Amino acid sequence: MNIVLTLVFSIVMLFFMIFPAMKITEWIDRHYPIPKKIYTPVMLSIVVLLSIIIGLFLRYA
Numbered sequence: 001m002n003i004v005l006t007l008v009f010s011i012v013m014l015f016f017m018i019f020p021a022m023k024i025t026e027w028i029d030r031h032y033p034i035p036k037k038i039y040t041p042v043m044l045s046i047v048v049l050l051s052i053i054i055g056l057f058l059r060y061a
Contacts, residue, residue, distance in 0.1 A: 002059065005059050006052070006055045006056055006059045007055065008055075009054070009055035009058040009059055010051040010052050010054070010055030010056075011051070011055075012055075013050070013051040013054045013055055013058075014047060014048075014051045016054075017046075017047050017050040017051045017054065018047055020050060021043050021044075021046040021047040021050060022043060024046050025039065025042055025043040025046060028042065
């Protein structure tokens, strides 16, 4: 049941984590140039990671 609640909180946070993920990806690209081919997958993985972190925080805090 804990995993279900964490995923529910994380799905809601996906929309709110898009802008911070774009800024983090831009920062990474500025300091460590990444190919345009993997720019979008890096951003999407950061969105998912941030959403899960916030979902865990909302569940256990």
